[in-house]
Amino acid sequence: MKMKRIIAVVLALALVFAFAACGKNTDDPADPTPVENNTDATPVAFANEGTIKIGGIGPITGDLAQYGMAVKLGAELAVAEINAAGGINGYEVAFNMQDDQGDAEKSVNAYNSLKDWDMQMLMGTVTSTPCVAVSAEAAADNMLLLTPSGSSIDAISAGDTCFRVCFSDDNQGIVAADYIADNNLATKVGVIFNSSDSYSTGIKDNLLTEAAARGFEIVAEEAFTNDSATDFSAQINNMQAAGAELVFLSMYYTPASLILKQARDIGYAPIFFGPDGMDGILGMENFDTTLAEGLRYLTPFLETATDDATVKFVTNFKNSYPDQASYLNQFAADAYDAIYALKAASELANVTADTAASEVGDLLKVALTQVSVDGVTGTAMSWAADGEPQKQPRVAIINDGTVAAA
Amino acid sequence: MAKKVNSPLEKKKSGVRSVTKKNFVTYLIVIVFYAVFQTLTATGHLKNAYQSLLVPICYSVVMAVSLNLVVGVLGELSLGHAGFMCVGAYCGAFFSVITKDVLMTDWLRFVLAMLIGAAVAALAGVIIGIPVLRLKGDYLAIVTLAFGEIIKTVVNVLYIGKDASGFHIAMSTKNLDMAEDGLLILNGPQGITGTPKSSNFTIGFILVMLTLLIVTNLMDSRTGRAIMSIRDNRIAAESIGIDVTKYKLMAFVIAAAIAGCAGVLYAHNLNALTANTNNFGYNMSIMILVYVVLGGLGSVRGSVIAATILYALPELFRGVGQYRMLLYAIVLIVMMIVNNGAFFVQMKEKALYNIRSGKKNNAKEAA
Structure with a gap:
């Protein structure tokens, strides 16, 4: 019966997902002590x-x-x-x-x-x-x-x-906008954000509000969702077309790594700036770290800082x-x-x-x-x-x- | 065919129809489960961890039973059942949040939210049902899958706020154009927060019982037999004058409405309502399908038991720490293999036979 076959495939997929969820876990040496x-x-x-x-x-x-x-x-x-x-x-x-x-x-x-x-x-x-x-x-x-x-x-x-x-996200969006304005990083800013994620949209909304107050221009605002987080060519092309000098990546680092890759592929090299979700991008498996060269992000923690704590x-x-x-x-x-x-x-x-x-x-x-x-x-x-x-x-x-x- | 359709009508010697008896056993299982856990909770013997599982188990059961109506009884594979739950959850939560300040008792607000959730989910069922009725098999599965994803995406991009001048709907907060003192109810991907926590185990139990009554009685009625005849042979069913469109739509819409109720229960159990892949996405739809398949297609009691066990297992495995999801997947595979394995089926039949013959012997001795 056709139905049975479909169900079998679906269930097999479900199990793969279940294992995928654990896969990451088992990579980590367990420390139950x-x-x-x-x-x-x-x-x-x-x-x-x-x-x-x-x-x-x-x-x-x-x-x-x-x-x-x-x-x-x-x-x-x-x-x-x-x-x-x-x-x-x-x-x-x-x-x-x-x-x-x-x-x-x-x-x-x-x-x-x-x-x-x-x-x-x-x-x-x-x-x-x-x-x-x-x-x-x-x-x-x-x-x-x-x-x-x-x-x-x-x-x-x-x-x-x-x-x-x-x-808070509010604070990060505001701080990021202030940083851009204070350091004269750019006057034309584009934002890419994950519309299915509250972290991304929260930071983006506040960045936009603060940008208006600090007088730099948001030339492009592009969204993606968790389900479309593999191909960003449309978003990147729009950023380039709008002449964004700085692209703010309001997201976690996994989609950001793809954006960095795809931007390089079309030869677009603005300043990339992101919230603290970028932290850890260098530790990603199979990630070409040269892609992240020049990437800035907000962080509460710097491994290379020299203070005692x-x-x-x-x-x-x-x-x-x-x-x-x-x-x-x-x-x-x-x-x-x-x-x-x-x-x-x-x-x-x-x-x-x-x-x-x-x-x-x-x-x-x-x-x-x-x-x-x-x-x-x-x-x-x-x-x-x-x-x-x-x-x-x-x-x-x-x-x-x-x-x-x- | 005809014989199969008529079989539920055969009466046993005792005078109670076997189907009715079977249904009563299912009700009894649910009632006993409720009584035991409600007593344990009331007397403080149940751990907090288990108490927090009771309401989720209720809506898992409701979802599994309603999906069984589509997959098991109507025989159409639906991969977007969580979408209907999502519709119900958001509508119910939306209603409860905007009427929070209106003078109304908690239970009345909850009942109204439940009705609204069910009605809107049913409406969604009709909308998706009409194109879906022309499809079957793989195509239906794909369309329902798409539906679930569309619903999830729609609630993630919508922003709805309310201020003195009424409701504002937009695709971003910037375009919302709301007064300063306005209340942002649906905040895009951040969802709806601040839904009153009105769900409890008793309400969940009532919903499960209502679902069971509706679904079992439907299956046992003329309508239900018509639906099953479509599953067994659509052409034959059409040839004897069964309105395939009508009955398919009916099963689909009833299942959607019940799923909407489950959504309302879900929304009023948590302070944060968001839609992502694991809740209201295809992962959830597939999880519900797993409940149904493991419990047995068309078996209401099986769905109830499978949903209860499979929802509770990952939480019961918390003791093993990091390996719990791995263990869960293994248990799932083992259950899938064993449940339908020849050896287990034989054992089950043997055990059932022994119980039955034992009963008869007792009855003889008593006589």
Whole structure:
């Protein structure tokens, strides 16, 4: 029967997809051992009995696994360091990262699993849309939520216990426009964005608004969707025809890498500029790094920076995860800072292993507005009561296959 | 053919028709499942993680049963079923968000949202149904697949806001031309946020029961037999005067409306409603098809059980950490092979036979 044959093909495809989702996962050497073992430090005696439990949620499998894994490793590194130094308030710190595949519904499931684990505070979620759903749950439970990288406006708007480490999309769009205007990079700017992605459209909208205020011209605005993210020749040709001197790639790096390739193919070489989603483009498998030459992007973290916090983070990360150095990016840095921010706030508020989650929420939402954390993603990081971080952004440029400060 | 169509009418000695009995077993399974988990939740014995699975299981079941109406009963392969769910979800959520401030009890708003979601999804079913009726097999599969993708794309580019002067619809925020104090309801790919969380397990259970009643009764009615006759032999069905167009459209639209209801349930369970490949895209449509195929084409009870197990499995595997999706895929393959394997079928029949003969023996002894 024809029907059976079609179904067989469809199901075979479905299984391939299921495996593809795991494929990325199995590439990563699994590290199921507790985080304490990740450091070469000898076991330390903790002043107090019990553990302070920090939960984490992010896409460890699926299309966005690159981000989730970086956050997981960055957070685990911070936890290992903190434990080696005696923990928080003398309590051992336990960190439990649950997978959400970047999906809102699965993220809420992960959140509930973590509640069963008696999590006291949440470092997550990694991506924006799941964060919107989880922050609503967290606000209802009065659970403290500190997302390392959930950058959409709604990600932390659900309640006063929701905070973030990264900049919001609003802020990135504005900062990018200001940077273009301040440095006179271009007067004619084109924007390519992913219309099926909230990160892309959020940044693009604010860039457009700020561009009007700063007096440079947006000559072309081209969209694509997740389903058409393979051929960008139409968009690139329109950019070229409109005479854009700078093309702002409001997207993550996977489609951006194709745009860079296809632009070179037709001999179009404007200045390429992007948001922090470009971070990690050099670590892509089979990517010709010369394509990214001259690409600028906003980043909260520069591996080559020479300040003490960055040097310590980079050294420890490379020592702890020699095989996974490609995850050393801003997501790892955001997560690392998130854990240290939680530590600073917990110490200020005297959180113990027995403090109930909703009580922790009450204590930390005040404490986070009072701390000043010198982290990898910025010095003297502090938070406003609405959950937004206060720190200066950095811009990176790719020179000779390495990332440098622009 | 004729014999097959009439077979449900044969009566057993007990006086209860075998089909009715079979349906009651399905209802009973669902009711017992509800009673057990509702009791566990009420007494605080159920983990948070499992509690959060109950509503998703309900809409998965509803989706699987409604798709079974198209694939199993009507015999047409639809690859865009999640599209109807998407229509229902967005319409329902849209209604709930704009009426949030209107004085109305929560349940009334939810019921209205459900009706609106079902109505609009049914309308979408009619619109897609008319061209689809002229197609079959591969072509129908492709058109429904396209439909699902179109719906997903449309909701991703639409921006709808509301201010004092009414609604504004545009393809970008720039063209929305809305007053400063306006409320942006549908924010393109960022979807709809702030839908009241009105869904709960009881509502999900009621929806599952309604779906089961509708679908089982439909299958057991004159209409249902007409639909099945189209599946079995379209030409023969036409030759005995069955209006193929009418019955095909009917099955399609009913399935779409039910899927719309499932969408409303989904939208009111999460604060963030977005459409991408995994929710409302072809991945989801295929997942639902997997539920239906694994449960058995045309078997309502099979769909219910398969949807429940397959939805819950990845969450139950959280304990194994990174390997859970790998394990899930393996379990899926094993289930596919085993479920229809000769050995398993034989075992099942043997077990059923033993139970039946055991019952008879007991009855004899009692007599």
